[in-house]
Amino acid sequence: MAEYTPLMLDEDVDTKRIEKRSRPRLVFCGLSITMLTVLLSLAIHIDVLFGPPVHQQTLLGAKNVETHFENVTPSPNLLQGHEIMRKNRFKFPQMVFPALFIRVSAEEPNKFYRPSSSVVLSQTDSMIYRWKTKSNWPTCYLTGWVSPRAELSAGNKSYSARGDMTAIQVWLVEATRSPNLDLSKSGVSWNTKPHRISLLGTLNFTSHADQEGRSYLDGQELKPPTPRFPCLGQTEITVELAFGDDCVGCRLQFEQVFSMPPLGFELMQLA
Ligand SMILES: *[C@@H]1O[C@H](CO)[C@@H](O)[C@H](O)[C@H]1NC(C)=O
């Protein structure tokens, strides 16, 4: 049974300051599930890398099958190791909630949008997202995190999606180079949105549990098209999320709220 640590605030942020600020920089901290996921996917990835090539595994004798079963038995030490890490106040990789996100719409190119919880992606709407992180890990990536439907509805969350959600584009934008650009104060319109610099990768906004069940996606965090970037220390990144031109009629809409269960676009530190 997966174990959840309740939502926690970033240890480095003064709690009093958070109460005063309207849009605090918060993080999902120490999500054990995240840690387990990352560790498991790494373990499987390493197994894939160093195990025998797939074509050699097709004809297995009973003994080999047994050996392979041993390989996939979850390590009984995993939870214990996890506990030791916790006791020693080891820094867990964190899931970081965005510092802000703002919709822009080509249909109303001069309308200025301000940060809100509403996420809308369509062929004419894209989203500017910004994350700030103080990371002990050298690499971070962006991900679409969709909790199972039952959990979402228990948490009063839902999303509506039409078309292909498996390749939402993540563009690095100019504001990343000038982090002082205060998007939250001025708001952003389609005509003033920061210029795209390069395509960082794409996101698969489908059920996270479904993705974990597919062996060909094991270790996907470590390779393209996952949008990855170096993030050791203090990092701020601003991106534009958009559908590709070939995603005809695609539309995604939901409210991204800082509460469990996670639903939305998140930054993950990679252990
Ligand atoms: C979910 O939303 C409904 C109606 O908006 C409300 O009555 C209910 O209390 C909410 N439940 C939770 C767990 O927030």
Ligand SMILES: *[C@@H]1O[C@H](CO)[C@@H](O)[C@H](O)[C@H]1NC(C)=O
């Ligand atoms: C996206 O995730 C789904 C499972 O939710 C999987 O079937 C699909 O192959 C994934 N696509 C990509 C491009 O990663």
